[in-house]
Amino acid sequence: MVHWTWTSAVIGAATTAALISIRPKDPIFHVVSINITSFKLSIPFIDAEVTLTVNVTNPNAVPIHYSSTEMSIFYAGSLLGSAQVSAGSQPPRSCQLLHLPARLKSMELAHHGVQFMADVGRREMVLDATVDIEGVAKVVWWGHRFKVHVESHVTVDPVFLDVVEQENKSDLELFVT
Numbered sequence: 001m002v003h004w005t006w007t008s009a010v011i012g013a014a015t016t017a018a019l020i021s022i023r024p025k026d027p028i029f030h031v032v033s034i035n036i037t038s039f040k041l042s043i044p045f046i047d048a049e050v051t052l053t054v055n056v057t058n059p060n061a062v063p064i065h066y067s068s069t070e071m072s073i074f075y076a077g078s079l080l081g082s083a084q085v086s087a088g089s090q091p092p093r094s095c096q097l098l099h100l101p102a103r104l105k106s107m108e109l110a111h112h113g114v115q116f117m118a119d120v121g122r123r124e125m126v127l128d129a130t131v132d133i134e135g136v137a138k139v140v141w142w143g144h145r146f147k148v149h150v151e152s153h154v155t156v157d158p159v160f161l162d163v164v165e166q167e168n169k170s171d172l173e174l175f176v177t
Helices: 006-021 106-110 113-122
Strands: 028-042 045-058 064-066 069-075 078-085 088-090 094-104 125-139 142-156 163-175
Touching (some): 028 094, 028 142, 045 106, 069 094, 078 106, 078 125, 088 094, 106 113, 113 125
Antiparallel strands (some): 045 094, 064 088, 064 125, 069 078, 069 125, 078 094, 125 142, 142 163
16 A cells, blocks of 8 residues: 655655756757858869857756767758867856857859859858767766757858858757666
């Protein structure tokens, strides 16, 4: 026979609330700006070096530590360049600005010259980006490995590089080994 008490009910409710509050949530990514930092001669083309400023929100109740990786940037389905994501960490329930150095290859842009000129005329250019970020979320003394796959669809003004609109999706995979 099971004996029910108010104490056991309160402990059960508190445990359930704690487990729900620490359930892993997908991080949130938002491209804030794209700034040209320099041009590099890549005969016969000139590549652009840019800095992507990305706001990352960790909505989880635990800090995360992640390894370095590379973000792939696409234009019209072709790889336009890549951005470096340095290893780092982020406190629980926090926002952080990441400044990602990237290199965009003008030779790839030249392959889509007609489309690029039309985009300049409309002042709207669509860039897609993907990145897989791996790391560890530390809960008390256990480190749980995770992987986040991020896909971004960003519309920019190709003249001033202003971010016009964006859609970002992230998918968190937690490994419990």
